[in-house]
Amino acid sequence: xxxxxxxxxxxxxxxxxxxxxxxxxxxxxxxxxxxxxxxxxxxxxxxxxxxxxxxxxxxxxxxxxxxxxxxxxxxxxxxxxxxxxxxxxxxxxxxxxxxxxxxxxxxxxxxxxxxxxxxxxxxxxxxxxxxxxxxxxxxxxxxxxxxxxxxxxxxxxxxxxxxxxxxxxxxxxxxxxxxxxxxxxxxxxxxxxxxxxxxxxxxxxxxxxxxxxxxxxxxxxxxxxxxxxxxxxxxxxxxxxxxxxxxxxxxxxxxxxxxxxxxxxxxxxxxxxxxxxxxxxxxxxxxxxxxxxxxxxxxxxxxxxxxxxxxxxxxxxxxxxxxxxxxxxxxxxxxxxxxxxxxxxxxxxxxxxxxxxxxxxxxxxxxxxxxxxxxxxxxxxxxxxxxxxxxxxxxxxxxxxxxxxxxxxx
Numbered sequence: 001x002x003x004x005x006x007x008x009x010x011x012x013x014x015x016x017x018x019x020x021x022x023x024x025x026x027x028x029x030x031x032x033x034x035x036x037x038x039x040x041x042x043x044x045x046x047x048x049x050x051x052x053x054x055x056x057x058x059x060x061x062x063x064x065x066x067x068x069x070x071x072x073x074x075x076x077x078x079x080x081x082x083x084x085x086x087x088x089x090x091x092x093x094x095x096x097x098x099x100x101x102x103x104x105x106x107x108x109x110x111x112x113x114x115x116x117x118x119x120x121x122x123x124x125x126x127x128x129x130x131x132x133x134x135x136x137x138x139x140x141x142x143x144x145x146x147x148x149x150x151x152x153x154x155x156x157x158x159x160x161x162x163x164x165x166x167x168x169x170x171x172x173x174x175x176x177x178x179x180x181x182x183x184x185x186x187x188x189x190x191x192x193x194x195x196x197x198x199x200x201x202x203x204x205x206x207x208x209x210x211x212x213x214x215x216x217x218x219x220x221x222x223x224x225x226x227x228x229x230x231x232x233x234x235x236x237x238x239x240x241x242x243x244x245x246x247x248x249x250x251x252x253x254x255x256x257x258x259x260x261x262x263x264x265x266x267x268x269x270x271x272x273x274x275x276x277x278x279x280x281x282x283x284x285x286x287x288x289x290x291x292x293x294x295x296x297x298x299x300x301x302x303x304x305x306x307x308x309x310x311x312x313x314x315x316x317x318x319x320x321x322x323x324x325x326x327x328x329x330x331x332x333x334x335x336x337x338x339x340x341x342x343x344x345x346x347x348x349x350x351x352x353x354x355x356x357x358x359x360x361x362x363x364x365x366x367x368x369x370x371x372x373x374x375x376x377x378x379x380x381x382x383x384x385x386x387x388x389x390x391x392x393x394x395x396x397x398x399x400x401x402x403x404x405x406x407x408x409x410x
Contacts, residue, residue: 061390229251
């Protein structure tokens, strides 16, 4: 299993953090239109530099969104997590900006109604022990990260456990597991791919972070993913209408119903496969056709096949084809269904490469884009690729040292 180098930590340190909740702390320093943490600015329409006069949706869009044309990239200066320090859990007098909050196989979640993006419990293995939570409002003219809650103090942190001594979940590699549920006003961690410690600990615990209290719900509040099985790079597909989640665990494709927080079985895996059948597979819900596409069947990669799961429980092969079938069949990519295109829009880890995937024919082709392209992703894309319908495009965070990038889809 791949992991980045261990941070040097002193587990004997016992100093508590200076504050539990962050509430209102914001990333300071850089302003839109100035120097960027990710290196360079988006040529032409940079944040704070676009002129007014773009199409107005839903009462208006932020200044950085105005004037963009379809399939144009723009960088949002000042939005790097490097601008949001946090106290080191093991030495709280030191403020740090670990890139592992993103780079260590982590993902994001978003509120599609408000265009606010969240990060919680991100780190894991030997990369970062903090289980803090953050938010950034991308609908703002000058979006900035803010800390919602600081990390568990180091004297309550242990290796290879599901929960630290204070009852809050251990930091983990998130992969595709971070999910926001609007009706519950919570950020959910649907499972843990590799918790803080040796790298051998993963679990099926479902944990919620309540945005009304800026704290995690007590352990055991929500039912585990049933059946056990490894959670490393497990895919999750989220229904944009209901916030229900679809995944695979322990021989079954499963559904988590957001309204009840209950699990149900949808379909069994094919007899030829083991439980790694869709490991690291990009996936997305197509609400129009009421089905879920997993683009990577680990047992049919030479054939460029994925799997198509209907809400009713039918599981069939999805034969990827077209000039970008290989990219669409790759692991650790990000994928969203964009209704205005009636297409799956997939982001590979390569610079600005974007693939459109036809939901009926599964033909994959590279979509040409304009503007300065983002840098290569570090350790996959996962859910750092988020469709925000009110902004009419997709937000992308390629690495922990980079700013957000945005690709207009209208």
